[in-house]
Amino acid sequence: MKLLDRYMSAVEFHLPEKRRNEITRELRANILDKLESLAEQQGRAITEDDVSTVLKELGHPQRVANSFSPPQQLVTADLFPLYKQVLAYGAIFMFVLEMIRFCVVFISSGHIALATLFSGFMLKALLMFASVTGVFYILSNPPGGKPFFKPYQCWSPEQLPPVTHGWQRISLCEQTTEFSSSLFFFLLLHYPLLMPDEVMANLTIGFAAATKQWVPWLAAAVGFSLLFNIWNLRFSFWSRFKLAISAGLNLMIAILLLCMSRLPAIIVELSAADERVPSIDIANSFISAGLLWVGLWLVFEGGRDLYRMWLLSRTF
Amino acid sequence: MSEEHLEKLRQELRRGILVLAVLGSLREAHYGYSLRKQLQDAGLDIDEGTLYPLVRRLADQGLLTSEWRQGEGRERRYYRLSAEGMALLASLSGEWQQLNDCVSKILEVGREIT
Secondary structure, eight states, X not given: OHHHHHHHHHHHHTSOXXXXXXXXXXXXXXXXXXXXXXXXXXXXXXXXXXXXXXXXXXXXXXXXXXXXXXXXOSSOTTTHHHHHHHHHHHHHHHHHHHHHHHHHHHHHHOOOOHHHHHHHHHHHHHHHHHHHHHHHHHHHSOTTSXXXXXXXXXXXXXXXXXXXXXXXXXXXXXXXXXXXXXXXXXXXXXXXXXXXXXXXXXXXXXXXXXXXXXXXHHHHHHHHHHHHHHHHHHSOBOOHHHHHHHHHHHHHHHHHHHHHHTSSOSEEEOSOGGGOOTTHHHHHHHHHHHHHHHHHHHHHHHHHHHHHHHHHHHHO | OOHHHXXXXXXXXXXXXXXXXXXXXXXXXXXXXXXXXXXXXXTOOOOHHHHHHHHHHHHXXXXXXXXXXXXXXXXXXXXXXXXXXXXXXXXXXXXXXXXXHHHHHHHHHHHHHO
């Protein structure tokens, strides 16, 4: 019976201390009953091989011990959809935080720290994943067994978004892209507020005088766009009203960008003549072309918003 | 349908009635192995790894009473229904009969159609 003793010791190791004696005592009695019955059936004494077969049938000691403990889940099936949603929004939040940091570094030093952006996001995302999972573990296994809250209780059909077309749902990817790009340009246009005075004094490149006249208008439009994107994060579906706002914003920003793309120079060198920046003309050509294409894309988006408004007006 | 999928569905179907079968058997006192034998003789072969923890859970819930008894040179833990377990058994039996009647009718209609 050496094998039985070893098996019981292994089971005991995986059991909670409070219930260890009680469960092993009973399990041993049940196994001995089975071995006794087997001996009767075969008409001979039990060998260690027979014991080994019986124990194998019963299962791995850890599995047997676990079957006596109440089942535990990291996240219950009930909470899992909510858990996934929180993780998705958490990832967006972390990305936005990292994007702000990236923008501040870029604006204040001109350094495009893409590797830092990626590694910073991964670290924050992992921390967020661990924290959210920890919270949901406690919610799934509440002390005392009484749930803190039951999801999906407070709702009514009237609160569901009036969505009839698939495209009316704003995907998480779309929300993230729009929000991050708006935030990036908002911070870029407000760079004088973010930069230390000594950095400002040593800048070699800045907006041209003609560009500066357009910047407040563009900053205001991008600011509205940012607020609108926050609204879309909370209510992620298109209505006629929201499409009208989106079309207005897209077309307004498009007009501003197209006008700016026609300027002779967007950026100029601020440094002394002997420190001339050689690539300033090339940079201006690239920026003008970029503004033109982004402007045209926004014209398309504005037109699409108006078309969708028309589609919705036919539906209702 | 694969054999594995069929086995999974079969286990799901059986899982629901295991509690009822165990409660029904424990109207008279049994120890673990004798309970398994009784269920086996009735045509319900339950894996020991499922049965013994289930009996412990029912006892923890107050549906079974238990006591250690000495017999044939060895101690055994005997279980039987508590008053609460008796009430639950009566309630679950009624539910089972009702379900059985409904499903039998549905299967009967299905058989006539095919």
